[in-house]
Amino acid sequence: MTISDIRTLLSCDVYAGDDLLDRQVLYGCASDLMSDVLAFSRSGAVLLTGLVNVQTIQTAYIADVDAVIVVRGKRPDQTMISFAKEKHVPLLGTPYSMYEASGILYRAGIPSTMQAALKVHNSGRA
Amino acid sequence: MARSYSDSYEILGRDFIEAGNVSTEIKRTLRELGVSPEIVRRVAIATYEAEMNVVMYAKEATVKMEVTPKAIRITVNDRGPGIPDVDLAMQEGYSTATPEMREMGFGAGMGLPNIKRNADHFTIVSVVGRGTKLDIVVNIN
Numbered sequence: 001m002t003i004s005d006i007r008t009l010l011s012c013d014v015y016a017g018d019d020l021l022d023r024q025v026l027y028g029c030a031s032d033l034m035s036d037v038l039a040f041s042r043s044g045a046v047l048l049t050g051l052v053n054v055q056t057i058q059t060a061y062i063a064d065v066d067a068v069i070v071v072r073g074k075r076p077d078q079t080m081i082s083f084a085k086e087k088h089v090p091l092l093g094t095p096y097s098m099y100e101a102s103g104i105l106y107r108a109g110i111p112s113t114m115q116a117a118l119k120v121h122n123s124g125r126a
Numbered sequence: 127m128a129r130s131y132s133d134s135y136e137i138l139g140r141d142f143i144e145a146g147n148v149s150t151e152i153k154r155t156l157r158e159l160g161v162s163p164e165i166v167r168r169v170a171i172a173t174y175e176a177e178m179n180v181v182m183y184a185k186e187a188t189v190k191m192e193v194t195p196k197a198i199r200i201t202v203n204d205r206g207p208g209i210p211d212v213d214l215a216m217q218e219g220y221s222t223a224t225p226e227m228r229e230m231g232f233g234a235g236m237g238l239p240n241i242k243r244n245a246d247h248f249t250i251v252s253v254v255g256r257g258t259k260l261d262i263v264v265n266i267n
Contacts, residue, residue, distance in 0.1 A: 035236035
């Protein structure tokens with residue numbers, strides 16, 4: 001599934017990275033806690049979050065997150081949008097709540113990073 | 127295979143605008159050196175958590191990076207309050223973060239455990255009233 005497919009599923013607005021929507025998404029995670037994202041995300045994950053600030057983009061860039069989707073119709077400010085463009089992190093927004101958006105993506109077949117991360121963690125490293 | 131490289135960087139405490147820039151710079155440098163993406167990701171996450179700790183708690187810090195064909199070493203030496211109980215701070219979920227830090231998305235009590243998880247070798251030495259020194263090594267291969 002691509003970010004473009006997710007855009008359709010979640011009726012997203014695209015704030016940054018509209019030239020990167022063909023990226024493949026392998027996992028999903030949802031959190032407002034950036035340390036949890038750093039601990040349990042994986043390369044190729046989409047992040048659903050209600051945290052709208054520059055650190056969300058910084059975290060996504062550091063952790064190789066494929067795309068950030070802001071939930072519940074929150075609108076990122078211009079600083080966050082500019083930063084996302086600079087870091088080449090696709091930034092989208094959905095009217096759905098975090099619970100609804102997670103459910104829609106999970107039902108569409110995107111597995112959780114957490115399950116994947118735990119398997120790796122149990123074998124000695126996350 | 128990465129060639130040898132070393133550099134140092136400064137982090138200012140309480141500077142939430144610049145927070146993360148040192149980790150971003152290190153990530154970009156490691157990519158340019160040809161280090162594999164998964165190794166780069168682990169170093170970047172460990173460094174970012176350390177950088178956020180400095181921004182949230184310390185006055186300032188010096189970060190040094192040494193890259194050899196075998197490993198990447200990051201040392202973070204801060205001037206700050208130090209950590210009274212390092213064992214407690216290493217526990218997942220333990221946090222002394224303020225509401226302001228939590229609004230930034232940090233303070234989940236995962237910082238030091240995240241650093242340890244991503245490192246092949248990790249030591250922390252802290253002196254209350256002086257500061258904290260982290261030594262993080264990620265092996266290449």
